[in-house]
Amino acid sequence: MTPFGARLRALRAERGVTLKRLAEGLQVSAAYLSALEHGRRGAPSAGLVHQVNEFFGLIWDEADELARLARLSHPRVTVNTAGLTPEQTALANRLAQAIHRLTPEAVAALHAVLDSTAQQPKPRLRRPAHSAGRAARGV
Known part of the structure; x- marks a missing residue:
């Protein structure tokens, strides 16, 4: 099961929605949704994730979390180590x-x-206060 599949199944259980009902609402087959839930299909498209968010009324953090889980739900991962140690x-x-x-x-x-060990975003370079004042004065 993928992270997205686990969350989709939990959403259905929490809200009492059958696989068939969700499939009808999303206009996909129940077999496809079942395969997504069990990790037998690749990560869902952004469009499908959006449809799931709309179906369940997920907004803000919940919608962002579902999209994040979808990105982490490739059941067959390939790691390219070319150029690594x-x-x-x-x-x-x-x-x-x-x-x-x-x-x-x-x-x-x-x-x-x-x-x-996740990379932190690079801090934005700020112009020193005295430089900003000079630029405003045309110096």
Whole structure:
């Protein structure tokens, strides 16, 4: 099951919506939605995510979260390690080989490591106050 599939199933359960009813509302097949929920189909399109948001009345943070989960829901991931170090390539391969054996705690720990190393946005360069004043005066 993918993160998007798990959230979609939870939304249906919370709101008492059957797979058939949701499929009719989104104008897709129930088989397609079932495949999405179970991770047998690729990540949903942005258009489908928007339709799901509208169907369930999700706005703001909930809608953003569903879109984020959709982006993380590719059931067959490919990692391009060309140009990376041998250690990074080995890590990608080890993860691919061992992921099915990881405990929920180990998965959470790996997420925490990745979250702590996420690149921070570059700070915007600000012009010193005295430079701004000069520019305004044409100096």
